[in-house]
Amino acid sequence: MASKWFLEGGARRSKYAVLALAALAVLASCSGQMRFPVTLSAQRDLADQNIEVIQMSPENIQEYRTPHYRVDRSSQINPPPGVYPYTYRVGPGDVLRVTVYVDPERTQTATDATGDGSAGIVISESGEFFYPFVGSVRASGRTVSDIRQDLTQRLRTYIADPQVDVSVLTFNAHRATITGAVANPGATVLTNVPRRLLDLVNAAETTEFADLRRVTIRRRNTQYTVDLRAFVDRGEPSNNPVIMPGDLINVPENDTNKVFTFGEIETQEVPLGDSMTLTEVLAQVGGINRVRADARGIFVFRRTPDTPDGFLVFQFDLRSATALVLATDFQMAPLDVVFVTNDPITRWNDTMGSVLSPIAGLAQLRAATR
Numbered sequence: 001m002a003s004k005w006f007l008e009g010g011a012r013r014s015k016y017a018v019l020a021l022a023a024l025a026v027l028a029s030c031s032g033q034m035r036f037p038v039t040l041s042a043q044r045d046l047a048d049q050n051i052e053v054i055q056m057s058p059e060n061i062q063e064y065r066t067p068h069y070r071v072d073r074s075s076q077i078n079p080p081p082g083v084y085p086y087t088y089r090v091g092p093g094d095v096l097r098v099t100v101y102v103d104p105e106r107t108q109t110a111t112d113a114t115g116d117g118s119a120g121i122v123i124s125e126s127g128e129f130f131y132p133f134v135g136s137v138r139a140s141g142r143t144v145s146d147i148r149q150d151l152t153q154r155l156r157t158y159i160a161d162p163q164v165d166v167s168v169l170t171f172n173a174h175r176a177t178i179t180g181a182v183a184n185p186g187a188t189v190l191t192n193v194p195r196r197l198l199d200l201v202n203a204a205e206t207t208e209f210a211d212l213r214r215v216t217i218r219r220r221n222t223q224y225t226v227d228l229r230a231f232v233d234r235g236e237p238s239n240n241p242v243i244m245p246g247d248l249i250n251v252p253e254n255d256t257n258k259v260f261t262f263g264e265i266e267t268q269e270v271p272l273g274d275s276m277t278l279t280e281v282l283a284q285v286g287g288i289n290r291v292r293a294d295a296r297g298i299f300v301f302r303r304t305p306d307t308p309d310g311f312l313v314f315q316f317d318l319r320s321a322t323a324l325v326l327a328t329d330f331q332m333a334p335l336d337v338v339f340v341t342n343d344p345i346t347r348w349n350d351t352m353g354s355v356l357s358p359i360a361g362l363a364q365l366r367a368a369t370r
Contacts, residue, residue, distance in 0.1 A: 101162070175245065184205055198231065259337070265285055299315055
């Protein structure tokens with residue numbers, strides 16, 4: 001199952017990488033190189049590629065400062081039904097303590113009855129245990145109350161009014177397993193005290209890449225997706241369910257909640273966190289290349305349901321202080337692509353360099369052979 005999740009995670013990462021590559025293809029198609037037009041006149045033909053460029057200004061920042069579209073996780077959230085009340089049922093490997101009170105002066109405990117009270121009574125693989133005079137007693141799938149009533153009824157043949165107490169000394173039968181973006185993956189033994197999802201996630205210690213908004217619980221043949229962050233932030237009880245025996249919990253990596261940076265800026269995948277502005281993204285990757293970048297051409301590519309085959313492109317002109325304020329107000333959305341184009345002089349130098357390099361190399365070769 002873990003390998004399946006790994007493969008599915010790889011498929012998701014490939015899918016999201018395709019979005020970034022699609023933006024790069026647009027940039028390359030504009031002129032055969034990785035750049036994007038900065039002027040209105042040069043951008044007129046982009047509509048044919050389903051690209052709408054929005055030049056950001058103080059007049060429209062309020063409309064676009066908060067993304068109208070984010071990766072929709074709400075439709076995927078289906079936490080498991082509540083368990084009320086939580087009831088522990090004994091299973092193979094559990095160790096029971098059985099005490100039989102005959103009268104106030106004389107009692108019989110598991111020690112006296114089995115000769116090995118220090119170890120208790122271990123439930124066998126078949127889900128049963130042996131008790132003197134009574135014989136084989138079914139335990140698996142029953143509560144300690146069920147077992148106590150069964151023993152009481154069957155001991156009446158030998159004891160007039162038996163008083164029986166049954167408890168679990170050691171819990172071994174039931175486990176839940178947690179995997180994914182946690183520091184301590186593995187199985188956790190479940191007891192008669194209910195444990196909730198947050199308990200197991202905290203015990204496993206999430207990594208910095210964990211996405212608590214899409215924690216999955218596989219229970220029997222059904223997979224549930226839980227927004228654990230909603231419980232942490234807003235206390236929504238259904239998003240912190242009780243964990244049941246056999247549950248397989250996976251904390252996925254935060255593979256959708258990121259943005260990409262390209263162009264005259266350090267190429268990176270930047271984790272988005274709960275929120276991040278364009279200014280914060282630029283600062284995190286070290287800012288734009290002040291020598292090569294065209295400050296008029298700071299672009300944010302965003303694909304939405306309204307542009308499934310194209311992009312909304314937000315353009316910022318960072319030559320003015322006003323634009324810096326706009327960038328600070330502009331909230332990023334998951335899978336945005338930030339692209340910084342190069343300036344005309346840089347393009348000229350790059351072009352001339354590509355033309356002159358072979359000539360210079362030929363001249364050096366001729367000089368070496370003389």
